[in-house]
Amino acid sequence: MNMIEQLGRYHPLLPDIAVVCILLLAALLAYLLTTRLLLAAVRSLAKRTAHTWDDALINNRVGAKLAQLVPAFIIFTGVDLLPMVNAKVEAFVLNLTSAYMIIVAALTVVAVLNAANEIYESNPEARQRPIKGFIQLLQLTVMILAVLLFIAALLDRSPVLLLSGFGAMTAVLLLVFKDTLLSLVASVQLTAQDMVRVGDWIEVPQFGADGDVVDVELHTIKVQNWDKTITTIPTHRLISDSFKNWRGMSAAGGRRIKRALYLDAASIHFMTEDELNRSKRFMLLEEYLAGKEGELSEHNRDIPAATGEEHDAVVNMRRLTNIGTFRAYAWRYLKQHPKIRQDMTLLVRQLPPGPEGVPIELYCFTTTTAWGEYEDIQADIFDHLLAIVPEFGLRLFQQPAGTEFSIKQH
Numbered sequence: 001m002n003m004i005e006q007l008g009r010y011h012p013l014l015p016d017i018a019v020v021c022i023l024l025l026a027a028l029l030a031y032l033l034t035t036r037l038l039l040a041a042v043r044s045l046a047k048r049t050a051h052t053w054d055d056a057l058i059n060n061r062v063g064a065k066l067a068q069l070v071p072a073f074i075i076f077t078g079v080d081l082l083p084m085v086n087a088k089v090e091a092f093v094l095n096l097t098s099a100y101m102i103i104v105a106a107l108t109v110v111a112v113l114n115a116a117n118e119i120y121e122s123n124p125e126a127r128q129r130p131i132k133g134f135i136q137l138l139q140l141t142v143m144i145l146a147v148l149l150f151i152a153a154l155l156d157r158s159p160v161l162l163l164s165g166f167g168a169m170t171a172v173l174l175l176v177f178k179d180t181l182l183s184l185v186a187s188v189q190l191t192a193q194d195m196v197r198v199g200d201w202i203e204v205p206q207f208g209a210d211g212d213v214v215d216v217e218l219h220t221i222k223v224q225n226w227d228k229t230i231t232t233i234p235t236h237r238l239i240s241d242s243f244k245n246w247r248g249m250s251a252a253g254g255r256r257i258k259r260a261l262y263l264d265a266a267s268i269h270f271m272t273e274d275e276l277n278r279s280k281r282f283m284l285l286e287e288y289l290a291g292k293e294g295e296l297s298e299h300n301r302d303i304p305a306a307t308g309e310e311h312d313a314v315v316n317m318r319r320l321t322n323i324g325t326f327r328a329y330a331w332r333y334l335k336q337h338p339k340i341r342q343d344m345t346l347l348v349r350q351l352p353p354g355p356e357g358v359p360i361e362l363y364c365f366t367t368t369t370a371w372g373e374y375e376d377i378q379a380d381i382f383d384h385l386l387a388i389v390p391e392f393g394l395r396l397f398q399q400p401a402g403t404e405f406s407i408k409q410h
Contacts, residue, residue, distance in 0.1 A: 027074045056119045062108060062111045116135070196238060252344075257378050260351060268322065
């Protein structure tokens with residue numbers, strides 16, 4: 001210490017500089033010792049354990065951030081141990097060190113919260129109740145308090161004095177953090193009502209999003225579209241705007257087929273005796289045709305025979321149509337299909353005729369929700385029905401192509 005005091009003979013600031021250098025050197029040595037030896041030992045121990053929480057702490061560098069407090073603490077305590085020539089320098093070092101420790105402590109808390117979220121997301125129930133938005137809110141609160149304490153430490157003032165002027169800044173802060181407040185309310189509603197989970201397939205047409213939810217944060221929700229692009233949606237927009245969540249389809253275990261065949265209206269007619277006999281070849285129609293023939297025979301028996309030219313017995317009779325028989329065949333084809341859910345809605349219905357013909361719509365559910373398998377099942381069903389339509393004397397409707405006209409001219 002006498003040597004440090006003797007430096008003051010050459011220049012009044014030399015003792016202060018010498019003490020600061022000593023403290024910095026001691027802090028550097030302590031930091032190297034902590035990071036190179038202690039943290040290395042902790043990492044090695046964590047790799048050997050079967051627990052996941054210690055891995056999460058290491059992945060988020062919690063120990064590395066705590067190690068940064070060691071040199072600051074040495075400087076903070078060493079200032080009182082070493083004689084300082086200038087009291088102002090001592091106060092400056094203490095204030096600067098305190099401010100630094102506040103920021104490091106806040107960053108450490110943020111890292112611990114990230115580790116807590118990582119540990120929570122490793123549990124299966126985390127997909128149903130994500131807490132990342134709440135974690136980010138806590139991190140934001142910690143950083144705001146840290147900034148206030150940081151300013152108070154640098155200015156050597158009480159944080160209460162800074163908070164007293166906080167009320168005057170409320171309007172400005174509400175404007176600055178408007179999106180954060182909206183996102184906070186939206187996150188609470190989304191989580192409480194279980195509207196969105198990580199892994200859900202959602203459609204948000206306003207943002208062109210159509211894919212799986214990969215992340216739910218405080219401010220944004222990330223959706224990976226089917227073309228592997230990422231769409232980022234403000235969290236509060238899922239509350240203010242409408243969106244479609246396909247989770248119910250996945251939970252039900254069946255995916256809907258809702259597609260129509262368009263038949264040429266000119267090909268619809270009553271079935272002749274020959275067509276009726278040909279239709280009896282279909283095993284799926286045996287029961288249907290037998291029941292219909294009995295029903296129609298009983299109804300037509302009560303119609304009086306036509307006399308003269310005033311009545312025609314044929315037009316007054318009920319007869320089978322080729323479109324009705326085809327509709328019955330399609331329904332029975334779906335009823336015996338092994339990949340169609342029989343416990344869910346199954347319809348083959350006729351929609352209103354239009355410029356594109358008469359639509360026969362299939363409405364049913366597959367036994368799988370996997371996209372690829374669903375498309376294969378749907379394609380196989382329509383491959384069969386498209387190919388068998390001519391067996392009923394029907395034609396599919398399609399817009400004429402140029403090749404058709406050129407063939408007719410030749």
